[in-house]
Amino acid sequence: MEARRVQQAGRRKKQHTMADVARAAGVSKSTVSRAFTQPEMLGTETVERIAAIAKTLGYVPNHTARALSTGRHGNLALIVTDVANPFFPPLIRAAQMEADGSDFCVFLGNSDENPRQEDKLVDRFVSQVEGLILVGSRLGAERIQHHAGRRPLVLINREVTGIPRVLIDSTTGVRQAIAHLAALGHRHIVYVSGPSSSWANRQRRNALRLAARQHGIEVDVLSARVPSYESGRAVVAELIESRATAAVAFDDLIAQGIMTGMAERGIPIPEAFSLVGCDDVLGAATYPSLTTVSNRSDEAGRAGVTLLLDRLSGRMAGDTRVVLDTHLVVRQTTAAPASGQRRQGG
Amino acid sequence: MEARRVQQAGRRKKQHTMADVARAAGVSKSTVSRAFTQPEMLGTETVERIAAIAKTLGYVPNHTARALSTGRHGNLALIVTDVANPFFPPLIRAAQMEADGSDFCVFLGNSDENPRQEDKLVDRFVSQVEGLILVGSRLGAERIQHHAGRRPLVLINREVTGIPRVLIDSTTGVRQAIAHLAALGHRHIVYVSGPSSSWANRQRRNALRLAARQHGIEVDVLSARVPSYESGRAVVAELIESRATAAVAFDDLIAQGIMTGMAERGIPIPEAFSLVGCDDVLGAATYPSLTTVSNRSDEAGRAGVTLLLDRLSGRMAGDTRVVLDTHLVVRQTTAAPASGQRRQGG
DNA sequence: CTGTTAGCGCCTTCAA
DNA sequence: TTGAAGGCGCTAACAG
Numbered sequence: 001m002e003a004r005r006v007q008q009a010g011r012r013k014k015q016h017t018m019a020d021v022a023r024a025a026g027v028s029k030s031t032v033s034r035a036f037t038q039p040e041m042l043g044t045e046t047v048e049r050i051a052a053i054a055k056t057l058g059y060v061p062n063h064t065a066r067a068l069s070t071g072r073h074g075n076l077a078l079i080v081t082d083v084a085n086p087f088f089p090p091l092i093r094a095a096q097m098e099a100d101g102s103d104f105c106v107f108l109g110n111s112d113e114n115p116r117q118e119d120k121l122v123d124r125f126v127s128q129v130e131g132l133i134l135v136g137s138r139l140g141a142e143r144i145q146h147h148a149g150r151r152p153l154v155l156i157n158r159e160v161t162g163i164p165r166v167l168i169d170s171t172t173g174v175r176q177a178i179a180h181l182a183a184l185g186h187r188h189i190v191y192v193s194g195p196s197s198s199w200a201n202r203q204r205r206n207a208l209r210l211a212a213r214q215h216g217i218e219v220d221v222l223s224a225r226v227p228s229y230e231s232g233r234a235v236v237a238e239l240i241e242s243r244a245t246a247a248v249a250f251d252d253l254i255a256q257g258i259m260t261g262m263a264e265r266g267i268p269i270p271e272a273f274s275l276v277g278c279d280d281v282l283g284a285a286t287y288p289s290l291t292t293v294s295n296r297s298d299e300a301g302r303a304g305v306t307l308l309l310d311r312l313s314g315r316m317a318g319d320t321r322v323v324l325d326t327h328l329v330v331r332q333t334t335a336a337p338a339s340g341q342r343r344q345g346g
Numbered sequence: 347m348e349a350r351r352v353q354q355a356g357r358r359k360k361q362h363t364m365a366d367v368a369r370a371a372g373v374s375k376s377t378v379s380r381a382f383t384q385p386e387m388l389g390t391e392t393v394e395r396i397a398a399i400a401k402t403l404g405y406v407p408n409h410t411a412r413a414l415s416t417g418r419h420g421n422l423a424l425i426v427t428d429v430a431n432p433f434f435p436p437l438i439r440a441a442q443m444e445a446d447g448s449d450f451c452v453f454l455g456n457s458d459e460n461p462r463q464e465d466k467l468v469d470r471f472v473s474q475v476e477g478l479i480l481v482g483s484r485l486g487a488e489r490i491q492h493h494a495g496r497r498p499l500v501l502i503n504r505e506v507t508g509i510p511r512v513l514i515d516s517t518t519g520v521r522q523a524i525a526h527l528a529a530l531g532h533r534h535i536v537y538v539s540g541p542s543s544s545w546a547n548r549q550r551r552n553a554l555r556l557a558a559r560q561h562g563i564e565v566d567v568l569s570a571r572v573p574s575y576e577s578g579r580a581v582v583a584e585l586i587e588s589r590a591t592a593a594v595a596f597d598d599l600i601a602q603g604i605m606t607g608m609a610e611r612g613i614p615i616p617e618a619f620s621l622v623g624c625d626d627v628l629g630a631a632t633y634p635s636l637t638t639v640s641n642r643s644d645e646a647g648r649a650g651v652t653l654l655l656d657r658l659s660g661r662m663a664g665d666t667r668v669v670l671d672t673h674l675v676v677r678q679t680t681a682a683p684a685s686g687q688r689r690q691g692g
Numbered sequence: 693c694t695g696t697t698a699g700c701g702c703c704t705t706c707a708a
Numbered sequence: 709t710t711g712a713a714g715g716c717g718c719t720a721a722c723a724g
Contacts, residue, residue, distance in 0.1 A: 028695045063473040064414045065717035083439040093429040096456045108454040110442045127409040287633025411701030
């Protein structure tokens with residue numbers, strides 16, 4: 001009794017319902033409902049009268065009840081691996097704005113690079129969204145397919161056949177990066193890898209290996225595991241040990257960490273070591289400014305939402321695949337290798 | 347008829363409902379419901395059996411139906427002015443994780459520095475959330491109070507009496523910055539202001555003016571309006587014209603823009619001009635690395651959610667006010683003014 | 693054009 | 709400890 005009262009007190013001032021409006025207007029609930037969802041079915045004056053009454057009453061249709069009855073929520077979920085990684089904010093922002101343009105609300109989920117967490121988030125969102133977007137999902141293909149069976153699903157930077165996806169194709173940019181390093185005279189480089197379950201990471205590694213082979217460049221791979229400033233800094237010791245003359249990092253954060261680590265050891269970039277990042281999220285903030293493979297993650301976000309919305313309105317086939325190009329932005333962290341080093345490398 | 351079929355086809359494979367689980371377990375719906383919400387009311391084995399069956403069936407309680415029936419959605423909304431501003435991602439991330447720990451889903455809204463958009467977002471969220479968090483709201487006090495009357499509301503970096511809020515207090519850090527500049531010998535500085543409707547901006551400006559007066563430092567104010575790299579760069583011409591020897595920028599993005607603008611004009615920082623940022627979101631990425639007022643925006647996000655959740659569970663009085671300190675991080679963009687400039691300034 | 697009647701899936705009294 | 713029944717607010721047939 002006591003507890004119940006507390007709970008009721010906790011409840012907000014009760015909103016008016018359709019029944020209130022109907023009573024005040026002397027019509028039935030259905031008519032009120034129609035006045036909001038299919039006004040063209042009603043007499044003009046009826047609609048206006050109901051609208052006026054609703055307004056004075058401060059009536060607002062209940063989103064939840066409507067959703068339960070129609071199965072349409074007007075929500076969608078965006079799940080990313082790490083909100084704070086600068087790759088994501090522009091993507092999130094663009095997705096957000098795009099959804100907003102179609103009156104959709106967006107749930108944001110942060111999986112923290114953890115597949116289990118990602119699963120949990122999907123489960124939690126799935127019953128209240130129209131569809132979901134997974135960015136750089138760390139989930140296995142079968143899990144993804146499972147989820148896709150429950151709700152329309154779009155992937156960003158993850159490739160699973162049969163599921164609509166938008167892919168930022170690093171291949172073009174990475175090829176340019178290798179060509180650039182080759183032209184400068186590098187013969188032995190390192191790829192500093194990111195998370196092994198990341199599609200982007202695999203794609204970059206493979207593209208790099210292929211291009212390097214074509215240019216006769218030797219490639220070592222070191223792993224930074226987590227894409228962060230710290231792990232970039234931590235990998236520097238190994239990097240030096242490798243005796244390579246240049247490195248391509250999985251992303252700009254790692255690259256920035258490497259720059260710091262190199263600076264701490266008094267190794268000047270680009271004079272003694274060349275470095276290329278990926279993503280171009282730091283702008284020209286680092287010094288020297290970072291040569292990097294640029295991508296427009298905001299476009300990926302926008303495209304993801306568009307794809308999902310199209311799919312929802314039935315305007316789209318199942319296996320769409322949107323590919324966004326990348327390109328190398330040459331700034332100041334790449335140069336010809338020091339001659340002494342070049343000998344070592346060969 | 348045709349249309350209906352299309353719609354049904356569009357509907358996903360129907361999720362299992364409580365009734366399915368009940369049937370499979372040979373119990374009633376109520377029992378299944380209780381197994382999920384008040385297991386202690388049931389026999390241990392009953393609960394386990396139901397849980398097992400639910401699991402094999404892949405049953406997930408329907409969030410929407412539950413919300414309709416209880417009035418509790420398990421959602422909350424976080425509205426920020428610009429997702430892509432590096433100040434926000436850590437805050438968002440922390441808020442996100444904190445909410446997650448209490449099984450809440452979070453809606454993210456991007457107001458784009460626009461009060462109308464902010465209002466719109468609130469309206470759209472309000473009927474499906476337990477409460478909202480507004481970060482750096484650009485809304486008038488009366489609008490905020492209006493919204494707070496509909497749902498529990500927490501403010502971050504916005505002060506409205508009577509509404510729970512967490513404030514990142516730049517005063518302490520700004521004071522340190524002024525003391526630092528004064529000690530270096532600066533006598534005439536500029537505050538490069540951010541959005542005029544921003545609480546943080548007003549607070550920083552006022553704190554700066556006060557501290558400057560105490561140190562006998564002259565202060566001009568220039569406005570960058572939008573907190574971005576570009577607007578920082580755009581303000582540089584005026585900045586030079588002012589003949590001040592140092593500037594404190596509303597945030598690090600503006601400061602970074604100023605650095606670029608100065609570099610373009612061949613004015614070396616800190617030799618010819620000293621610069622202090624706010625927020626400390628760039629790390630040591632700029633060159634020279636930026637002296638700035640540090641704040642931990644992630645703590646603000648976490649605190650905001652905690653405050654809201656506490657309020658929801660009735661554990662909290664109305665007018666809570668959490669204040670987070672800041673402090674100056676001296677790096678490389680501040681130095682004594684050139685002697686010629688100092689004369690001009692006095 | 694408008695009213696009537698069933699649900700949507702779940703929670704929550706009230707009985708047993 | 710469990711079941712039956714009603715309702716949360718709205719939409720969507722089906723009549724009229």
